[in-house]
Amino acid sequence: MATQTKDRTRITLRxxxxxxxxxxxxxxxxxxxxxxxxxxxxxxxxxxxxxxxxFGERRVRDTPISEMVIVGAGTGAAMAGxxxxxxxxxxxxxxxxxxxxxxxxxxxRYMFNxxxxxxxxxxxxxxxxxxxxxxxxxxxxxxxxxxPGLLVVTPATPYDAKGLLKSAIRCxxxxxxxxxxxxxxxxxxxxxxEDEEFLIPLGxxxxxxxxxxVTLITYSRxxxxxxxxxxxxxxxxIECDVIDLRCLRPLDLSLAMESLRVTNRAVVVxxxxxxxGVASEVIAQLQGACFDYLDAPIERVSAVDTPLPYSRELxxxxxxxxxxxxxxxxxxx
Amino acid sequence: MHLNKSKKIKLEELDEIxxxxxxxxxxxxxxxxxxxxxxxxxxxDHIYATDFERNPA
Numbered sequence: 001m002a003t004q005t006k007d008r009t010r011i012t013l014r015x016x017x018x019x020x021x022x023x024x025x026x027x028x029x030x031x032x033x034x035x036x037x038x039x040x041x042x043x044x045x046x047x048x049x050x051x052x053x054x055f056g057e058r059r060v061r062d063t064p065i066s067e068m069v070i071v072g073a074g075t076g077a078a079m080a081g082x083x084x085x086x087x088x089x090x091x092x093x094x095x096x097x098x099x100x101x102x103x104x105x106x107x108x109r110y111m112f113n114x115x116x117x118x119x120x121x122x123x124x125x126x127x128x129x130x131x132x133x134x135x136x137x138x139x140x141x142x143x144x145x146x147x148p149g150l151l152v153v154t155p156a157t158p159y160d161a162k163g164l165l166k167s168a169i170r171c172x173x174x175x176x177x178x179x180x181x182x183x184x185x186x187x188x189x190x191x192x193x194e195d196e197e198f199l200i201p202l203g204x205x206x207x208x209x210x211x212x213x214v215t216l217i218t219y220s221r222x223x224x225x226x227x228x229x230x231x232x233x234x235x236x237x238i239e240c241d242v243i244d245l246r247c248l249r250p251l252d253l254s255l256a257m258e259s260l261r262v263t264n265r266a267v268v269v270x271x272x273x274x275x276x277g278v279a280s281e282v283i284a285q286l287q288g289a290c291f292d293y294l295d296a297p298i299e300r301v302s303a304v305d306t307p308l309p310y311s312r313e314l315x316x317x318x319x320x321x322x323x324x325x326x327x328x329x330x331x332x333x
Numbered sequence: 334m335h336l337n338k339s340k341k342i343k344l345e346e347l348d349e350i351x352x353x354x355x356x357x358x359x360x361x362x363x364x365x366x367x368x369x370x371x372x373x374x375x376x377x378d379h380i381y382a383t384d385f386e387r388n389p390a
Contacts (some may be wrong), residue, residue: 109379109380110379111389113378148377171383173383203385207344
């Protein structure tokens with residue numbers, strides 16, 4: 001249940017997303033939602049609950065189970081002047097829509113010399129930790145962030161989720177908006193719904209905790225492992241500066257670099273697999289820009305390089321954790 | 334030919350479409366061959382509609 005003060009309301013990340021979508025549907029008739037179970041059912045994660053009755057089937061469209069169609073039709077609609085929000089039930093199924101995302105949505109503007117734009121948002125969920133087995137537990141954001149032309153947004157808090165989703169819908173570029181499946185019930189403060197102009201610029205990182213001993217750089221669910229680790233380490237007198245990337249493309253490392261020049265030590269935390277991942281890219285860029293400031297090699301905490309198993313114990317041991325972040329921080333100190 | 338056999342289009346109309354397409358293609362080829370090569374600094378033009386600030390790195 002939401003609680004409200006004068007200019008802030010405390011809601012779940014699910015409610016924040018729902019507010020963002022509803023406000024943008026009300027603001028712009030060109031915005032519409034399409035995807036599997038988004039209409040009558042109200043969305044797999046109940047983000048669009050009630051929208052079908054409020055906005056009708058023209059604005060909230062149920063589609064067949066075909067990710068290629070959901071993204072392909074969205075791309076065409078965006079090229080024709082609409083602002084679709086295509087929903088893929090999970091990012092695991094986004095592989096089926098890779099051609100529409102990577103070869104069409106992300107490249108059309110470039111291939112046609114700027115004559116077309118694709119203001120398409122693709123909402124999806126990511127992440128493991130729920131015993132859904134190897135094929136339904138991926139965190140493959142870096143696969144999509146690999147391609148120029150496609151933006152990748154990875155919010156962790158209700159505040160960021162709402163402000164970034166509203167900005168994504170208003171953006172003239174295709175945006176993959178990646179929500180973590182374990183964070184929908186996370187609560188936090190956001191501006192009251194009447195604040196239509198609450199927008200967070202895409203491609204901007206954010207400091208979530210101030211500290212001067214070590215820099216923790218992360219995104220999505222990794223933020224919570226980092227904040228818990230920072231809390232534990234503070235009891236030992238170690239202060240962590242926690243930087244939330246919020247977007248993987250465009251990748252804003254300005255805060256991380258500013259922090260690293262003070263702390264001289266850093267750990268990058270991601271839920272993804274370690275090979276060719278977000279941490280690899282972040283570390284490569286930081287070492288290039290801040291080499292003279294480093295007092296230790298930058299550490300990374302990633303998932304173990306394996307498909308995620310079904311067994312709860314094995315899955316948890318494969319994923320990053322607060323304890324693994326604490327251990328990595330102590331390694332760089 | 335199916336369209337012609339089913340009397341949806343005449344052969345003369347099909348010929349006209351073919352001539353129009355060929356003419357458009359030849360015009361496009363002529364335009365391309367007569368245009369200067371793209372400048373190297375245009376390599377990353379039009380990737381994004383949005384003008385994102387460059388990473389300070």
